[in-house]
Amino acid sequence: MSSTLSAEPRSATPGATAEVWARAGARLVARAIAELAHEQLVVPEADTGAGGYRLSLGAADYAFRAERDGFSAWHVDAASVRRDGAPATDLARFFLDARVAAGLDAVSLAEVVREATATQAAEAHVLAGARTADELLGLGYAELEQHLGGHPVIVLNKGRIGLDAIDLEHFAPEAHGTITLVWYAAHPDLATYSALPGLDASSLLAEELGAAERAAFDAALATAEPDADRYVWFPVHPYQDATVVRTLFAGELATGRLIRLGHGTTAHRPVQSVRSLVAPGRRDVKMSLLMRNTLVWRGLGAEATRAAPAASRWLGELYAGDPELQATGIGFLREVASVVVRHPHFADLPDAPYRYTELLGAVWRDPVEQHLTAGESARSLATLLHVDRDGRALVAELVARSGLDVEGWLRQLFRALFPGLLLCLTRHGVAFCPHGENTILVFRENVPARILVKDFAEDITLLPGRDYRGLPPEADRVLVRWPLAEMAHSIISAILTGHFRYLAPLLREHTGLLENRFWSLVREALLEWRAAHPDLADAFDELGLLAPTFERIALNREQLTGGGFHDRAERDAEPDLTYGHIPNPLHVAGEPA
Known part of the structure; x- marks a missing residue:
């Protein structure tokens, strides 16, 4: 077991x-x-x-x-x-x-x-x-995530x-449960700690561990290792402890290069990705899991994990230098610190399947609550697709509670969602992966007001050939670069075909809003933004959001027929598999595309 x-x-x-x-x-x-x-x-x-x-x-x-x-x-x-x-x-x-x-x-x-x-x-x-809509909308962000369908x-x-x-x-x-983590300390030739400036390892641990936990772990380490100050502390998911640490790192445990400190006491909730955990009063933490779900093994790539704080720092500097981006209300859940632990044998086997080089690591991320003010609540974008046990759509309940009609509510959703993402794409040449789990809607009185975005080191995309001022070399080495037309899929695939494709018929069924009217509202929101940014109109047009067709993203085809996809030495850094084209309901013949 x-x-x-x-x-x-x-x-x-x-x-x-x-x-x-x-x-x-x-x-x-x-x-x-x-x-x-x-x-x-x-x-x-x-x-x-x-x-x-x-x-x-x-x-x-x-x-x-x-x-x-x-x-x-x-x-x-x-x-x-x-x-x-x-x-x-x-x-x-x-x-x-x-x-x-x-x-x-x-x-x-x-x-x-x-x-x-x-x-x-x-x-x-x-x-x-399953619970009722009333029950679900009364839950906090993390607990609600545990009821969604994936x-x-x-x-x-x-x-x-x-x-x-x-x-x-x-x-x-x-x-719907909680998890306590297992803490370890690793010799510095195995583990690397990285963080935002000013957040050293001792400060992080003081914020993430209670005083009693810290004292107990200090005592455990001092007993096992006289040179304890050099060791790097990090949490491990209990599953990874049993299946990876105590098996594949048995030699390091025997020689004292890896030391088990004990179980923490903080109760964390796993959200939809399973490896990401949320706890009140603590940062979110994402850890390696030797688990394959959907298209990939859920480890943490060493270089991307090591560079995560540097990428977040640069993103924060970009944000601080653009008042208009700040005014959109978009927020970034920074990856403030990380630990990478090297396996001494698999590290010397670069052509091994990538899961064996992503065995141990952790990333600490800003919690959602840190970005909320009085009267605000947060729910992932994925929440809008959920239907309760009585057949009631949560999005319809949110509209009903807001006091707005469905069209007015959707206009607010689109104004919260698109401006920050479009500015990042067209002005700054930066794309995220803002799918339903990675995008958190911030609500005021049940109306979407702005968004928070997460997952950066592994999911930020930049333009090839562009010089990004201040981008740290360690981040530059790991961030993927695609042409703008490919970067447009951060909106086309993650939002339009990957989320709104399901939201439009759901709204028709539960509110009576016709689908063609839904897409007209989306188009109006995009053109409104374009008209307000004539200097970025050409870059907006290059995205192709209003083009007659989109490439068909074929994630199921990729998963089902990928052959040795899961056993490659490196994660696939190419764009998602496409197969032919699909009509774009945002396109109107004779109008700007």
Whole structure:
């Protein structure tokens, strides 16, 4: 058993009954059909006799009702999906049926079945613990994150390869629990501490550990190591402690180059990424996990982790030098400190799969609460896609509580969301990855007022050939550089096709707002910004946000057919896989594109 929190396993997943399992499966099969059809891995055909669609996969036929949106994407009615006439409730079986159509080889398909089963189990857990909109909107940022459903585009979004059942019951966000961390100290030839100027390791530890914890850890280290002042302290996720530290670092533990200090006492909540933890009165902390979820292993790359504070410092200087950027209200959750721990053997094997060079590390990040003022609350952008146990959309509840009509509320959302991101892109040549989890909406009286953005060292993108004044060399070495047209996907893929593609039909269903009106409001907001920035109009146009078509981002195609993607020596730093083009509902013929 990899968990260290309990000597006895908990009971089976609460609510994992046949009914909940089937409901979770029906939702996921509908999503799988919709997303694979959107990425053209499978091709449904109209079934005029039944008034819906049919997907013939050879092994089985699927019949369902669906609607198409402005991107020609599919929105499948989960209750309508039938496999050879019976309700379709088995996600793994769907992928087995789709093997030939999707071009999945046996090795890839076996991994898919594994992740599909795990994802359906996690989805059942989410459904079993579902709460009402009133309850959910009364929760704080981190606790609310534990009730959300994960990445909306990727079907196998909770595969979490590496975690066993007991791990999931302790460490998955949908378990709604808290975690205490295990603290270690490492010899300085193994570990490197980096931080913003003025935040030395002693200051950080004084802020992140209570006095009693610090005293106990000091005593443990002094007993084991007379030269204790040189050692670098860092927290480890309990899963990583059991699966990595006490196994792969056994030699370092035996020789005293790595010393276990003990369990901390602060209760942290895991949010959707699993490896990121939030605790009241503490900074957020992100740690390496030898776990594969969605497209990658969830370790921390050594160079990016070491450079994280430098990248945050530079971003802060950029922000401080642009009063207009400050006026947009955008805020950055800085990565203020980090620790990287080197494995002495895998470090000498540069062509090993990258997960073996990302085994231990930690990044401390500004907490959301630090950026809030009186009367403000914070929720991730992903919250807007959540539907409660009674079928009520949280976004509709927020609109109803705001006192605004839906169009007025959306105008405020777009004014909070776009200006800061567009200024960073067009004026400063800086893009983030502002998807639903990385973008936090700050609300005043249930109205979006501004945004906070997180994840920098691994997700900031810069322009090639541009000289960025003051950019530290250690950050320059790790930050990816793409042309502006590729950087535009920080808005196109992360927001328009990766979030609004789902928000528009949700608003139609729950508020009556027509989808074409939704996209008209988005277009109005973008053109309003363009008109207010004539000096940046050319750069805005180069982004192609109003072009007739977008490249189709194909994350599921990449995950399902990526071959040895997960075993490469380096993480993929290329743009997301694309497959053909999709119509852009923001484009209006005859008007500026």
